[in-house]
Structures are given as structure tokens and as C-alpha cells.
Amino acid sequence: MSDRRRTSAAIIAAGLLLSAGGIAATATSPYVHSAIYVMVVGLSILLPFAVAAELHVRYPGRVLAGLLVAVGCAYFVRSLAAIDSPITYAPARAIGQFGEPLLVWLMLAFPSGTLPRPWSRAIVVAGFLSIVLLWFPVIATSSSIPLSGAFSPCTSSCPANRWLVSSAPSTGEAFATVFRVCAAAIVLATAGILANRLWRASRVMRRVLAPVLVASIVRTVAVAAFVIVGSTATVRGLLVVAYLAVPLAIVVGLVRGRAYDAAALERLVRGLRARPGPEQLREVMAQALEDRTLEIAYWLPEAGAYAGSDGLPVAVGDGGSGRSVTTVMGGDGEPVAALSHDPALLDHPQLLEAVSSTAAIALETNRLETAVAAARAGTITAVDAERRRIERDLHDGTQQRLIALRMKLSVAERILGPDAGRAQSVLDELGGDIDSALREVRTVSHGIAPALLAERGLGDALADAARRAPIPVRVVGAPTRRYPQPIESAVYFCCLEALQNVAKHAGAGASADIALRCDDVALAFAVRDDGAGIDAGALRDGAGLSNIRSRVEELGGSATIERRPEGGTEVRGSIPLAA
């Protein structure tokens, strides 16, 4: 038997003992004539202890169990007011009243145990202060203590008030009225705060909180009725239900939450069995946590940074984004991944922890894949950078030299003038040679890395490529904004490759469309032609498509080629945008 279980058993024992005491006090009371009343008193003391024992086992270290014990004790003290003795009567009536603010504290602190917002704290403090500053004066000034709730066993000819300081009936009545209004206001405010929390809670938290809110509303109605209508039989019945409702609601809420957790984990385990890739894993975990905005970033130890599943670096951390980040640690103490999620999940740390530790191995697998993707993305970036460097070298070096050479030749021709004689034809040839060399260098340089793409983006570069194509090409949906350089390059070269295929295979009189479509998630392209079409199977294995596919897949995208039903061929691809 663990310490926790031992404490829990002790709590139960204490609950049974005090409950028996309360039952004895009411059963022997000359004021009580109802067996139901006795049972309700017994239950109202036992129930908080029982729930406290359970909470102590499941969620140790939370103040909830302590609060419940305190509530049970307060109810026990209050039950002693049934004893026909002036020694117990006044203290029981005075101190037993502390059960109310304790209950409010309990409801507002549920389920985390902390009082979250300044309002909640203020209400709890007000509850305690109202007893000390309003209820104690009532007792000090009233020779017969007025009713404060359903559990005032005697309504008339009660035992003498030993705590009477000096009898002042009108003062006592005034304090009692203010106290009741205060109590009603506190109960109302409690219900309001709970309703607000429920409104803003995540789905799982709603399941946990809803029963407590219901109990709180029952209490609000009961107390309001008590203040307005007075102590009729119906109102007393309602108050009795309300007393029992809160601990019961806590049990129901926790059971519902736990059932929810179990179902979520079951879904998660089923999803993990399918060996999900990075995107599926995100979906499976998002489903389990019921947070569609969940993002996973994988830790790359070599880079010392987080990366998305495409291997491209991402920033992790709230940075004022209003998101919370939970780090999943691996067995070696290194982070595996960071989950960026809805802060509402922080209210429910057990589920978050259970889900992330259950998914840890899948996360680790994907982390390794991400590291590979990152290395690959790095390669592409390096290749593209190298292409741009070569283009610049050609432009700033070779091309300039050829142009200068051509000008020098022109100067030479002018100096020689009519004296050139036979040399003139050689000079002419030389000029033509330099022109050809210039044209070739420009074509090569453009093919390596079109300056237009780097400087002005995909829209202009594709419009230019369309103009250069040997067949008529229309560009639809060309973006005006810029995208990360690797994505622009990939889409550009893929479209170019597809156009070359069209020009090669589509036959005379064909024309083509380049269609681009972009949302927040991906940049998609499609190159369609209306030509004779080629055997899609032959093309699928051809070098053209394999170039397209490897470029797109390196960036985490996909590409397909299909014969169009209306004739011609369509190459499609889509590249996800890094977050």
C-alpha cells in the first residue's frame, strides 16, 4: 500500500467517522423529525471526504483534496447545531458557515487546483470576509440566530446563544440581510465565472467543467430562492440537492475527462499503428488533442534548431503569437520535437503528456526523416546558390569581356579604315564570331539561372519563358508576390521542363497553358497542352518527369503526369510552403 493510498484510506475513515458523528447529532436531535434529513446530513459530510480520497490518489499534490476535506469538516461542524445544547449550538452555527466560501473556492479552483484569475480570488476572499464581517456580528447581536440555509435544524426555541455579546435585534437583522445579499451575489458571480470559463474552454475541458457549472447554477438558483422566497420546503429541498451536487459534479467531471482521455489515447494508438508520415502524424496528434492548429517542429541537433517536416527551419516559441509550446523530450534527454498548440490544452496537462509520450517514438522516427529532408533541402539551396554564382560570373566576367572585345575590334576597324584591305574580311568574321559567342553565353547563362527569376520573381520569369517557347503558351494565375527562392526555382524549372516536353511531343499547331494556383498551404502548377499527346506511361518513366518529380519531392511536394480526356497531356505539381 503506497503512501498515497494510505492517506486516501485515512481520509475515508475520517469521513466515515465525522459522517457518523453528524448522523448521531441529527438523529438524536429534538428538532429533527425526518430520516431523510439525517441521511442527507450524513451524505453531505461523507461525500466530500470520499471525493477527496479519490482525488488524492489520482491527482496528488493538488489543493482540491484538501479543500474537499475542509468542506466536509465544515459540514460536520454545522451538523452539530442539531444538538440541543447551548455549548455546541452557537459555535456550530458560526463556524459551520465556512462551508460556503470553501465550496466556492473548490468550484473556482477546479480542476487545476489554482485560482486562475484575480476575479476568482476576489470572490473567494469576499466569501470568507462576509462571514467574519457580517455573519459573526449577526451571531453577536441576535439572541435567536436567524436561519442561514437549509441545514438549520431548529427554527424556533433553539438552544440559547452563548456567543451573544449584546442583544440588538434590529442591528442583527440588518447584518443578516446584508449577509444574505452578499451570499447571493457571490454565488451568482461564481456561476458567471464558471460559465465564462466553459465558453472559452477546449472541448475536453468543457466536458470536465460542465457538471460543475450545472451544480453551481443549481446552487445559485437555490440561494437566490432562499433570499427571495425564504425557507419554504421546496427551497430547502433545492438547497439540499445543491449541497450534494458540487462534490458529485467534480466526480462526474473527472470521470468524463478521463473517459475522454482514454478515447483520445485509443484513437492515437490506432493512428500510430498505421506508421504515419510527418503530415499524418500531425493529423493523428491534432485529432487526439482536438487542436486542429497543432504544429510539430522537429529538433535538428546538428543545426541546433527546429525544422518543419520539409526540413526547412521554423521558429518555435510563443513570440507573442498566443500559442503555447510543449517540448517532447527523448530518452537521451535531447528534445525530439516541439508541439505548438492551443494554450487551452495547458488546462489539461495529463492528456498533453500522455499524447506526447505515446507519440514519442513516432516523433523520433519522423525527426530522423526530417533531418534527412533538411540535408536534402540544404543541397538544393546550395546548388541553386551555385547556379546563381555561375550566372553572375558569366555576366560580370565573360559577357563583359566579350562585349569589350567586340568594341575594341570596332575601334581597330575604325583606325584601320580604308587601309584594312584584305584584313577587312577577317575583321568582319571576327566580329560575327564574337557576336555568336555572346549569344551563346547569354543563352547558357539564362539556362543556368535566369536573372529575371531571381530579380523579379516567378510571374515575370514564366511570362518570359512563355514568350521564348516555340509554341503559343498562356500563363494563368501568375503570382505577383515572391516565394522562398527554392520554391520559385523548382516551379520555374518544372514548368520549363514540361514546356520542353510539350514542344517535343505535342506536334504541330499545339498550344499550352501554364496555370499556377497558390493558397496559404502550397504553390501548385499545372502545364497542359492540347497537342496530339504522348503515351503517358512512356512519359512517366522519362527523364523529363523524373527531373520534375525529384525537384518537387525534394521540397516535400508531389508531381503527376496524365493524359487529358479531351486530348493532350497535363503535368501537375504542388509544393508546400514552409510555415
Added chain:
Amino acid sequence: MVRFSGVFLHGISGALCSWEGARVDQVRTVVVDDSLLIRQGIVRLLDFDPGVAVVGEFDSPGQTLAAIDELEPDVVLTDIRMPPTHTDEGVVLANTLRERHPRLGVLVLSQHLTPEYAIGLLGHGSESRGYLLKDRLYDLEALSGALRTVAAGGCQIDPLVVEALTGGSRASALDVLTPREREILADIAGGANNQAIADRRVLTRRAVEKHASAIFQKLGLTEDGDANRRVRAVLIYLAEDAG
């Protein structure tokens, strides 16, 4: 259809580029290029044309701007791609000069056959602007002709660039326009906005807008923004008339 002959637009239509001022006797030219080789080549070649005087040489736009007031050139002959970004510094320089010295001619030298750069140059008005491929630098007649055109307020775009724009397939593009649409296109090419054209042609502004969109439609200019379409329409117009 324009082939490899030069396009001297000021001679073709007075409406194309506003044509102001007397003919300049000797074109005072400032040469801007970060490549010493190219600057030397240009200076040595222009030496053979007594009608052109190189009054300054710079390797960056910043120095050029600082020296304009003192040197009082007629034309700035500038490379397009220079430090620091190696993209379109020459076009930026031309646009800055448009604000500070509206009458000053700017001839931009480029290795880009792609018309987008020329469109960027003409976006702020086509008068006193020229765009010449560097391949043509050796041809003294073409170079000094372009310098004179630009110095005199004319506008000259390298024929190869215009050909790249029209793709060789719009040879008779202007034939599809009605005479009225041709007139309005000429006005657009002259840099007039829709209101000015409406005033000149005694039309409502709405009618001019309708004509303009019909023109863009017929010329196949359907996808760009309005400013871009206007410049492209002008380029096509220039090319057509030159042929």
C-alpha cells in the same frame, strides 16, 4: 515588323515621345558602368564621333547623381546592373533622374533581352529614355544615334527587346485596331492619361476607358496591371510603326 535595324522613334511619330527643344549640337554624355573594360571601350569608340563628348565617367549611380549639376550632361549612358544589388540599378538611377532632372536623357545599357526591364524603365514615362542591348555597343552609329535620340527627348528601345515582347507573332497586331483605337493608342504612347485623351479627342472619359480596354484585349494584354499594360501597348505600337 522590326528586325535588326535600329528604331528611331522620334522620327516616326511626334505623339510617341514628346519632342521638345532644339537639336543638340554636341551630345554631352556621362558614362556609368562598374566595369572599367566597358567604360574604356565606350569612351574610345565615342571618340570617333565628333558629335558626342564624354564629359564624365563613373562606376556607381551615387557618384553620378552628385556630379550631374556640375557636369550638365545631355545624356547619362548607364549600365543596368551595378553594385550593390547587381539587379536594376540603372533603371532606378533613370527614375531618380526623372524626378530631379526631367529633361535629362538616360540611355540604359543592358544584357537582358527580357522586356520586363525595359517596361520598368518606361513606367515613369517614355520621353528621353532609351534601352540598348550591350551587344550593340560596338556599333558606333547605333550607339551615337540612340544617344542623340534620347538627348533630344526621344525614346528608343532596342529592336531585339521589342521583338522578344511581341514574340514575332503579333506582326499585324495593330491591323485589328480601328482607326479610332489607333489614335487613342498613339495618345497612350505619348504618355497621356485617359482624362487628357478624352479632352483632346472630345470624348467622355468612360469612352476612352472602353477604347483602351478594347485595345488591350485586341493586343492580347489581358493579365497585367493597367500601368504595365499601357507600357506594353506602347512597346508594341513603337515596334509596329517602326517596321
